[in-house]
Amino acid sequence: MINQANLSNQLALxxxxxxxxxxxxxxxxxxxxxxxxxQFEALFMNMVMKSMRExxxxxxxxxxxxxxxxxxxxxxxxSQNMASRGVGLADVLxxxxxxxxxxxxxxxxxxxxxxxxGLQQSELGGMSGVERAVQxxxxxxxxxxxxxxxAALPEQRAAGAQPAHVQAFQSRLAAHAEEASRTTGIPAxxxxxxxxxxxxxxxxxxxxxxxxxxxxxFGIKAGGNWKGKVVEATTxxxxxxxxxxxxxxxxxxxxxxxxxxxxxxxxxxxxxxENVIANAQDAVGFANGLQRAxxxxxxxxxxxxTKIIRQTLA
Numbered sequence: 001m002i003n004q005a006n007l008s009n010q011l012a013l014x015x016x017x018x019x020x021x022x023x024x025x026x027x028x029x030x031x032x033x034x035x036x037x038x039q040f041e042a043l044f045m046n047m048v049m050k051s052m053r054e055x056x057x058x059x060x061x062x063x064x065x066x067x068x069x070x071x072x073x074x075x076x077x078x079s080q081n082m083a084s085r086g087v088g089l090a091d092v093l094x095x096x097x098x099x100x101x102x103x104x105x106x107x108x109x110x111x112x113x114x115x116x117x118g119l120q121q122s123e124l125g126g127m128s129g130v131e132r133a134v135q136x137x138x139x140x141x142x143x144x145x146x147x148x149x150x151a152a153l154p155e156q157r158a159a160g161a162q163p164a165h166v167q168a169f170q171s172r173l174a175a176h177a178e179e180a181s182r183t184t185g186i187p188a189x190x191x192x193x194x195x196x197x198x199x200x201x202x203x204x205x206x207x208x209x210x211x212x213x214x215x216x217x218f219g220i221k222a223g224g225n226w227k228g229k230v231v232e233a234t235t236x237x238x239x240x241x242x243x244x245x246x247x248x249x250x251x252x253x254x255x256x257x258x259x260x261x262x263x264x265x266x267x268x269x270x271x272x273x274e275n276v277i278a279n280a281q282d283a284v285g286f287a288n289g290l291q292r293a294x295x296x297x298x299x300x301x302x303x304x305x306t307k308i309i310r311q312t313l314a
Contacts (some may be wrong), residue, residue: 037090044089046079054165054307166312169201173217176257180264186280191260193283193309194218194290197301206250214252217259219296220266222249229253238297283309296301 053071162170170192177188178196196219199205206214208231222230229252239245253259268272272293279285287302287309296303 026239031051034090036269038084041090042080042082045082046076047080049075054311112229122219162312165201166196169196170204170313171261173256176260179257180260184264184268184277184280185287186267186277189313190280190283190286192307193313194305195306196312197305206231206252208252214250215256215259216250216252217256218263220263222251226251236298238299241299 006237042200050072053075141305173192173195174188177191180186180191181188196202198219199217206216206219208214214229214233218233219235222228227313231252232247232249235248236243237248238244251260267276268312273289273295276286276289276293276295280288283306287305290296290305291302298304
């Protein structure tokens with residue numbers, strides 16, 4: 001018999017735990033299906049958290065390989081704790097598998113084995129492992145049954161289901177991005193992706209000493225030709241590939257609309273960004289063009305921007 005209390009205290013995707021679940025499934029344990037569904041739910045929540053982490057800029061004085069490792073471990077445990085309380089996915093899986101047994105007279109352990117095999121694969125395969133587990137479940141559904149919600153998860157993700165903070169960021173700035181797109185020819189989502197990268201989805205916007213907003217969404221610095229308002233802020237610059245903290249002057253605007261307009265003027269009027277606009281129909285070309293033109297000193301800037309555009313705003 002599966003010990004449900006022990007399962008909830010294990011880290012998500014614990015190999016020993018999934019092995020115990022498989023043995024219980026073969027013994028037709030009534031708790032095996034619930035436990036397997038909970039592990040799948042924990043895995044899915046962990047993949048969601050991982051995607052959110054990857055879409056958020058991580059650079060900073062506290063960012064390191066060690067901090068990322070411990071953050072990943074924390075996310076695993078948080079996912080397991082969330083799944084122990086339940087977010088609904090496990091209940092859907094239990095209903096689907098239970099119905100399939102009744103309709104097709106399947107062996108009791110068949111569903112749990114398919115689900116757990118997908119879980120074990122996903123320990124090394126990331127989100128592709130979740131998809132493989134779902135594909136195993138797809139072969140389970142009766143021909144007359146409606147598609148299982150669990151089987152639709154990859155399609156929902158591919159169709160662009162976005163976290164709430166991403167939707168809020170886009171809805172607030174979409175109109176300004178569309179206006180800038182009309183004047184530059186750069187797709188609005190490319191500019192929204194860059195604004196998201198520069199500000200951490202609006203959470204780390206440059207502010208003045210008194211806490212007032214700069215409305216600077218693109219990290220544009222205030223050079224000698226800038227006659228507008230200015231704010232000073234500490235930023236990370238890379239010199240010969242080495243990160244350094246510096247205090248720099250940045251442009252300040254009265255609104256986000258002004259920030260997009262100034263960004264559009266910069267790309268349209270500065271000769272160094274000609275190739276950026278010329279290759280702006282492709283996310284990779286746009287991001288690499290910005291980096292080659294010297295928009296940012298971060299050696300991974302293009303890769304980070306491409307990931308946000310493709311994975312979060314696609």
